[in-house]
Amino acid sequence: MKRIVALLLTVAVLAGFAAPVRAEEPKQVVTKAVEQILTFLRDPALRSAREAQADKIKGVARPLFDYRIISMRTLGKNWKELNPAQQEEFVTLYSRLLEDTYTKRVQNYQNEQVQVGDEVKLDDTKTEVRTTILAAAGPIPLTYRLYMKDGGWKVYDVLAEGVSLTNNYRTQFDEIFRNGGAEEVLRNLRERKSS
Amino acid sequence: MKRTWMMLVLAALLALPALAAGQQAQDRKLEPGAAVASPLNPAADIEFLEGGEAPAPTLADPIEPFNRGMFWVNDKLYFYLLKPTAQVYSALVIKPVRTGVNNAFHNVRSPLRFINCLFQGRFTRAGQELGSFLLNSTFGIGGLFRVSDGVEGLNPEDDEDLDQTLGTWGIGQGFYIVWPVLGPSSPRGSVGYAGDHFLDPLTWIIGGWGVGHPLVDFDKDKDWIVPLAVSVGERVNNVSLRIGDYEAFKRDAIDPYLAMRDAYVQNRAARVEK
Numbered sequence: 001m002k003r004i005v006a007l008l009l010t011v012a013v014l015a016g017f018a019a020p021v022r023a024e025e026p027k028q029v030v031t032k033a034v035e036q037i038l039t040f041l042r043d044p045a046l047r048s049a050r051e052a053q054a055d056k057i058k059g060v061a062r063p064l065f066d067y068r069i070i071s072m073r074t075l076g077k078n079w080k081e082l083n084p085a086q087q088e089e090f091v092t093l094y095s096r097l098l099e100d101t102y103t104k105r106v107q108n109y110q111n112e113q114v115q116v117g118d119e120v121k122l123d124d125t126k127t128e129v130r131t132t133i134l135a136a137a138g139p140i141p142l143t144y145r146l147y148m149k150d151g152g153w154k155v156y157d158v159l160a161e162g163v164s165l166t167n168n169y170r171t172q173f174d175e176i177f178r179n180g181g182a183e184e185v186l187r188n189l190r191e192r193k194s195s
Numbered sequence: 196m197k198r199t200w201m202m203l204v205l206a207a208l209l210a211l212p213a214l215a216a217g218q219q220a221q222d223r224k225l226e227p228g229a230a231v232a233s234p235l236n237p238a239a240d241i242e243f244l245e246g247g248e249a250p251a252p253t254l255a256d257p258i259e260p261f262n263r264g265m266f267w268v269n270d271k272l273y274f275y276l277l278k279p280t281a282q283v284y285s286a287l288v289i290k291p292v293r294t295g296v297n298n299a300f301h302n303v304r305s306p307l308r309f310i311n312c313l314f315q316g317r318f319t320r321a322g323q324e325l326g327s328f329l330l331n332s333t334f335g336i337g338g339l340f341r342v343s344d345g346v347e348g349l350n351p352e353d354d355e356d357l358d359q360t361l362g363t364w365g366i367g368q369g370f371y372i373v374w375p376v377l378g379p380s381s382p383r384g385s386v387g388y389a390g391d392h393f394l395d396p397l398t399w400i401i402g403g404w405g406v407g408h409p410l411v412d413f414d415k416d417k418d419w420i421v422p423l424a425v426s427v428g429e430r431v432n433n434v435s436l437r438i439g440d441y442e443a444f445k446r447d448a449i450d451p452y453l454a455m456r457d458a459y460v461q462n463r464a465a466r467v468e469k
Contacts, residue, residue, distance in 0.1 A: 074246070079245070108439060136293070136294045138301065161465075162461055162462045162465025166246055167246070167251035171251065171457040172449040176449065
């Protein structure tokens with residue numbers, strides 16, 4: 001009997017070591033972030049301190065978004081045309097643009113309800129989580145696309161009413177790239193920063 | 196002794212799935228830059244990195260100079276006419292009322308969405324639409340409140356229109372057109388818009404209003420006045436709830452014209468696809 005117990009214990013210990021730390025489900029990841037951000041938006045103290053509120057929101061969003069992948073996907077085939085220094089600058093400037101865009105939009109919050117809906121698997125490592133913002137002028141579907149990276153889930157695209165942010169910016173950058181190349185794309189982003 | 200062996204086999208069997216899971220987790224940790232095919236490692240998947248796995252739909256824009264002109268006209272119309280009007284209006288009417296009016300317009304068009312669902316063969320969605328309509332018309336007091344939003348299974352769904360129906364039938368959009376006042380469209384979208392107008396219950400409800408009325412005494416040839424006033428009212432009411440959206444869109448865009456065109460194309464494609 002003792003032997004059996006010992007064996008079972010060994011099995012348990014072995015299993016414990018071997019089992020990988022279970023990653024959080026994508027839906028949980030999104031739900032948690034949405035809830036945290038909603039807390040900041042509803043907090044009366046933060047409502048009167050926009051800067052502090054923006055920083056808190058960015059603090060939640062930053063680890064969730066994979067800005068490098070988003071940058072690469074946005075430039076698409078043009079990414080290779082940039083030298084490493086230009087690539088770094090693009091990632092920095094573009095992530096700042098996206099972060100500001102996202103934060104400002106979120107800060108427009110007017111007590112709308114946010115529903116986290118279904119998760120739809122795209123393939124083994126990609127998935128999307130659908131949310132809906134019940135705005136006064138009608139519901140706005142907002143979908144987060146995530147991919148598995150180092151055992152965790154990272155956002156690589158956001159779709160508002162079916163419009164992919166990445167694709168939307170790619171259309172715009174493509175045009176600028178065609179007319180003025182990488183330097184023109186960067187100049188455009190630099191000017192936005194100062195404005 | 197036999198028992199010990201049996202226990203060991205059992206133990207091995209029990210530990211197997213866990214070990215396998217551990218192995219799988221290790222498989223995922225691939226060397227950076229290792230070129231491995233898609234499903235296991237997105238970070239090394241060229242197609243994914245170039246955004247090619249979900250290519251954006253496109254729409255030809257052969258009349259771009261005209262469209263850019265109309266975009267400019269609509270932009271000015273918004274800032275100099277629509278927005279100021281909506282601002283005055285929202286100062287006069289409290290938000291719950293404006294939301295209610297917006298909801299009521301949405302509700303009265305429910306039959307239009309229902310018919311389009313049927314045309315598209317989306318019977319589940321048609322059922323949801325009917326359910327929402329009944330619920331919002333009764334408990335939502337004639338559609339003033341969107342009671343259905345909080346009901347599981349009647350989840351908020353977006354619009355269904357004839358343009359989507361035509362798209363579902365495999366008819367292409369044609370090319371991009373920006374109409375003054377109405378905004379982004381296409382030949383298919385324009386046909387859909389006109390068709391929807393005839394399918395719209397509101398068209399039939401208010402069609403004859405004012406004609407032969409003892410007080411206003413409209414002639415038959417002025418029967419467009421009320422419908423026009425109603426659609427202007429609807430638009431102003433709707434815009435009053437979304438002031439700031441267009442401004443934010445413009446601020447975030449690199450080229451607002453291209454951003455708008457792409458958003459229109461993507462949005463239409465996503466709706467047809469569903």
